Each structure stands twice: as structure tokens, then as C-alpha cells.
Amino acid sequence: MMNARESVEQVGEFVLSSVDGLGRFFNFLLEFFYWLLKPPYRIRNIFAEIYFVGNKSVFIIFLAGSFTGMVVAYQTYFGFQLINVDSLVGPVVALSLAKELAPVLSGLIVAGRAGAAMAAQIGTMKVTEQVDALEVMGISPVHYLAVPKIIAGTIALPLLTILFQFVGNVGSWVVGTKVFVIDEALYLSKVSEFMYMEDIYQGVIKSFFFGFIVASIGTYFGFQVKNGAEGVGQGTNLAVVWGMITVLVLDYFLTSALVRIL
Amino acid sequence: MSDENAIEISGLTKMFGKQTVLDSLSFDVKKGSITTILGFSGAGKSTLLKHILGLVRPTKGSISVLGRDLAKLKPVELMAFRRNFGMLFQYAALFDYMSAFDNVAFPIREFLKDSEQMVEQKVKDLLESVGITEMSFYKLPSELSGGMRKRVGLARALALSPSIMLYDEPTTGLDPITTNMVNELIADTAHKNKGMTSIIISHDVKASLKISDYVAFLDKGKIVEYLPVHEFEKSSNPYVRKFLDL
Ligand SMILES: Nc1ncnc2c1ncn2[C@@H]1O[C@H](COP(=O)(O)OP(=O)(O)OP(=O)(O)O)[C@@H](O)[C@H]1O
Numbered sequence: 001m002m003n004a005r006e007s008v009e010q011v012g013e014f015v016l017s018s019v020d021g022l023g024r025f026f027n028f029l030l031e032f033f034y035w036l037l038k039p040p041y042r043i044r045n046i047f048a049e050i051y052f053v054g055n056k057s058v059f060i061i062f063l064a065g066s067f068t069g070m071v072v073a074y075q076t077y078f079g080f081q082l083i084n085v086d087s088l089v090g091p092v093v094a095l096s097l098a099k100e101l102a103p104v105l106s107g108l109i110v111a112g113r114a115g116a117a118m119a120a121q122i123g124t125m126k127v128t129e130q131v132d133a134l135e136v137m138g139i140s141p142v143h144y145l146a147v148p149k150i151i152a153g154t155i156a157l158p159l160l161t162i163l164f165q166f167v168g169n170v171g172s173w174v175v176g177t178k179v180f181v182i183d184e185a186l187y188l189s190k191v192s193e194f195m196y197m198e199d200i201y202q203g204v205i206k207s208f209f210f211g212f213i214v215a216s217i218g219t220y221f222g223f224q225v226k227n228g229a230e231g232v233g234q235g236t237n238l239a240v241v242w243g244m245i246t247v248l249v250l251d252y253f254l255t256s257a258l259v260r261i262l
Numbered sequence: 263m264s265d266e267n268a269i270e271i272s273g274l275t276k277m278f279g280k281q282t283v284l285d286s287l288s289f290d291v292k293k294g295s296i297t298t299i300l301g302f303s304g305a306g307k308s309t310l311l312k313h314i315l316g317l318v319r320p321t322k323g324s325i326s327v328l329g330r331d332l333a334k335l336k337p338v339e340l341m342a343f344r345r346n347f348g349m350l351f352q353y354a355a356l357f358d359y360m361s362a363f364d365n366v367a368f369p370i371r372e373f374l375k376d377s378e379q380m381v382e383q384k385v386k387d388l389l390e391s392v393g394i395t396e397m398s399f400y401k402l403p404s405e406l407s408g409g410m411r412k413r414v415g416l417a418r419a420l421a422l423s424p425s426i427m428l429y430d431e432p433t434t435g436l437d438p439i440t441t442n443m444v445n446e447l448i449a450d451t452a453h454k455n456k457g458m459t460s461i462i463i464s465h466d467v468k469a470s471l472k473i474s475d476y477v478a479f480l481d482k483g484k485i486v487e488y489l490p491v492h493e494f495e496k497s498s499n500p501y502v503r504k505f506l507d508l
Pocket residue numbers: 278283301302303304305306307308309310
């Protein structure tokens with residue numbers, strides 16, 4: 001068994017290395033912003049990366065979105081039916097999707113797919129000296145690799161979030177009107193009665209931040225990779241874990257801020 | 263700085279934490295020469311190379327390359343300055359998602375405003391000059407043999423006509439025939455590009471004696487011997503002897 005002193009030391013070490021890591025991450029972000037607006041603008045790379053992020057995640061977003069919508073509709077219906085407000089299933093699902101479920105779940109999915117892939121790709125380039133090769137050519141790896149990926153993540157996640165919302169609402173509508181036979185016109189009129197554009201904005205604004213942070217974390221852990229193939233695996237893992245945690249934590253702070261602003 | 267030297271290093275010390283990797287090392291490389299730096303694993307060869315490239319900042323001491331003091335260059339200037347270098351990495355470090363052709367075209371497309379037609383001509387010439395045939399132009403690095411990757415890596419390094427070529431263990435891990443081929447390629451490259459300075463980092467004593475003009479021996483962070491190749495062979499330094507007699 002570990003004695004008390006050892007565990008205190010371990011906690012201390014963990015805290016120190018986390019603070020150190022956080023410092024390095026902020027340095028990385030500073031470097032990103034330094035290069036963000038510097039030419040050459042690699043527009044083609046940005047589009048390729050958007051395609052990459054979308055391609056990695058679109059099918060899963062589609063599945064996750066539709067089943068999330070269906071399941072939430074199901075659960076909500078059983079609650080609401082007790083107090084005879086089952087016609088409100090539509091707006092409740094639509095609101096939950098717009099404000100929370102679509103941006104957060106899309107963020108988690110993109111962290112697991114595209115964030116991981118970014119870390120793996122850059123990590124592999126790091127251990128095979130491709131990153132050094134860029135540097136020796138006088139090209140900043142942050143400029144060439146990280147900037148297009150982070151821009152792409154920031155653009156792609158809102159698009160995926162909107163897709164998630166759309167298929168989620170379709171799923172909910174199918175369950176609500178076909179399984180629970182809520183009147184179709186009533187379902188839609190209630191949605192439009194209770195949904196405002198602000199609700200959609202809130203989710204989309206969040207998803208911009210999530211896209212930015214997930215891609216930043218993915219690329220950052222890619223650049224941190226050392227020690228060969230094993231290191232690439234570790235880096236990928238860290239990118240997923242920290243990407244997901246950050247999405248959830250950031251969600252709280254963004255929500256509390258956006259509720260006041262919007 | 264004398265005009266004869268491509269690189270002048272004086273009093274270079276590098277510490278990683280408490281470990282002294284380079285220990286007030288002084289070393290000049292003659293312009294237009296082929297100079298090999300030999301040394302045991304962990305002697306600090308790669309670290310020295312990274313200092314020459316300005317990828318690592320010295321703890322103490324100064325490094326001048328082509329008459330410019332690296333410490334006086336701002337990070338962005340340093341980045342531009344690196345275009346004076348070409349480097350062949352141990353495993354070629356080709357971009358694995360690009361064909362051989364695109365790898366060689368990459369620095370040209372990045373830095374020169376050439377038309378795509380001109381790029382194509384240049385890349386073809388470069389690839390042919392290192393012995394890659396048209397058949398392999400559009401293969402990915404994973405579809406090339408180790409020796410061919412080295413050739414493509416060399417073509418890429420030469421794309422912007424560097425004044426200094428660096429080779430990091432160019433033959434480590436290659437079979438004897440490919441080793442010979444790479445060594446010939448290095449000598450040939452130096453021969454074709456008059457005035458180009460070549461620096462080779464290596465454990466391969468025999469090959470270095472064959473192709474170099476000067477040989478230096480790095481041990482425990484210091485250059486303990488640095489002589490024209492004919493004299494190096496006769497060195498009486500005990501560490502060098504140990505290495506030579508292996
Ligand atoms: N970034 C770094 N941080 C900490 N220590 C380092 C770093 N780079 C190199 N070292 C240490 O410096 C020493 C010399 O390393 P270097 O890679 O220069 O040796 P080398 O002569 O190239 O060896 P090899 O022939 O094995 O490539 C090693 O002990 C290594 O652990």
C-alpha cells in the first residue's frame with residue numbers, strides 16, 4: 001500500500017505537471033494566433049481539413065443525432081403524458097438539442113474522431129522527423145499544420161452541430177408523430193411557438209468554441225509526441241481525454257455566460 | 263569570420279538540465295568541403311547539428327553560419343535563414359501523404375513563384391539527377407524502398423540549391439550495397455554542386471574516410487580530433503584509435 005507521503009507527493013507531481021502542461025498549451029495557442037493571419041493562406045489545406053473532419057464524423061453524427069432525438073422524445077413523452085402536455089415533446093426535444101445535446105455530443109464525437117486523428121497524424125510526423133523537415137525548410141509547423149486544422153475544426157463543428165440538430169429533430173418528430181401519434185401539425189406549431197433563434201444561436205456559438213478547443217488540443221498533443229509509435233498512441237489518447245473533458249467543462253462556463261448575453 | 267569558413271563555432275556549451283551535452287566546443291567547417299563528424303552514440307552529434315540549424319539555442323558560446331551570428335537573428339529571420347540549408351534525414355523524413363514528385367516540389371512551391379510548368383521541369387531534373395526514374399515519380403514514400411526514399415529526400419533537400427548540405431547518419435541501418443550507393447550519392451552531389459559545403463554525421467568510419475575531406479571526432483561534448491582525412495587515419499588519439507580499429 002502507498003503511504004501517505006507518497007500519495008501527497010504524487011498529487012503534487014500531478015498538479016505541477018498539469019500546470020506546466022497548461023503553460024505549454026497556452027504558449028502553443030499564442031503561437032497559433034501569431035501565425036493565424038500570416039500569409040501564405042493555405043486555403044486549399046483548410047478545405048481539405050474541413051473535408052477531413054467532416055468525413056471522419058458525419059456518419060456518426062448522423063447516427064448519434066437521430067437516435068438521441070428519438071430517445072429524448074421517448075423519455076420526454078412518458079413524463080409529459082402524465083400531466084397531459086404530450087404535445088410539448090417537440091419543443092422540449094428541439095430546445096435540448098439546440099442548446100446542449102447537439103453542440104456537446106458533436107463536440108465529444110469530433111474529439112474522439114477528428115481530434116484523435118489530428119494528434120495521431122502530427123504525432124506520426126513528429127516521430128518520423130517530418131516536423132523537423134518542415135522546420136529545416138524554414139516553415140513553421142504550427143503555421144503549416146496547426147493553423148489549417150484548427151480553422152477547419154472551428155468551422156466544421158458548427159456545421160456538424162447543425163446537422164446533429166436537424167437529424168435529431170427529425171428523429172424526435174418520427175417518434176412523436178408515428179409512435180405516439182401526436183398530431184403532426186400540432187407538433188410543428190408547438191415547436192415554432194417555443195423555439196427562438198436565440199436558442200439555436202446559443203448552441204452554434206458554443207460549437208465554435210468546442211471546435212476550436214478540440215482541434216487545438218488534438219494538434220497540441222500531436223506536437224508533444226515523443227518516443228516513437230508508443231508515444232503516438234499516448235498522444236492520441238491524451239487528445240481524446242482532454243478534448244472531451246474540456247468540452248464538458250467549457251460547456252458550463254459558456255452556458256452561464258451565454259444565458260446572460262442572449 | 264574568415265571567408266574560408268562556412269561555419270564557425272566557438273565555446274559552444276549546451277546543458278539539458280544538469281547534463282552537459284556539448285562542452286565549450288569550438289569547431290570551424292571549411293567552405294566547399296565535405297566534413298564528417300564521427301562519434302559514439304550519445305556523444306552529442308545530433309545536438310550539434312541542431313545548433314548549426316538554429317533549432318536549439320546554446321547555453322553558452324556562439325555559432326556563425328555563412329558569416330551570420332545565429333544569436334543575432336530574430337526567430338522569423340532564423341526561419342528564413344534556414345533555407346541556406348538542405349538536410350537529408352536518417353529515414354528521409356518524406357511527407358508520407360505526398361508522392362515523391364510532390365515532396366520534391368514542396369519547397370519549390372512554397373518559396374518560389376515558379377509556374378507549375380517550371381516546377382515540373384525542376385522536379386524532374388532533380389529526381390533524375392539522384393537516379394529516380396519517371397516510373398516512381400508518383401509513388402508514395404510507403405511504396406518506395408529505403409534507398410529510393412533517401413534519393414527522393416536528397417532531391418528535396420537540393421531543391422532550393424542550399425549552400426550547406428547536412429546529412430544525419432545517412433547510412434545507419436542500410437544494407438552494404440545501399441550504403442555504398444548513398445555514399446556515392448553524397449560525393450556525387452558535392453561534386454556536382456561546386457562550392458556547396460557538406461557536413462555528415464556518422465558512425466560509419468570506412469565510408470567517411472572514403473568520401474570526406476576533413477574528419478572530426480566528437481567525444482563527451484568536445485571535438486577531440488579534427489584533421490584532414492589523410493592525417494585523421496593516422497591519429498594517435500586513443501579514443502579515435504578505438505573507433506578506427508573497431
Ligand atoms: N531535447 C533534449 N532534452 C534533453 N536531453 C537531450 C535532448 N536532446 C539530446 N539530449 C541528450 O543529449 C545527449 C546527446 O544526444 P544526441 O542525440 O546529440 O547524441 P548523438 O551523438 O546524436 O547520438 P546518436 O548517435 O545515438 O544519434 C543524450 O544523452 C541525450 O539524452
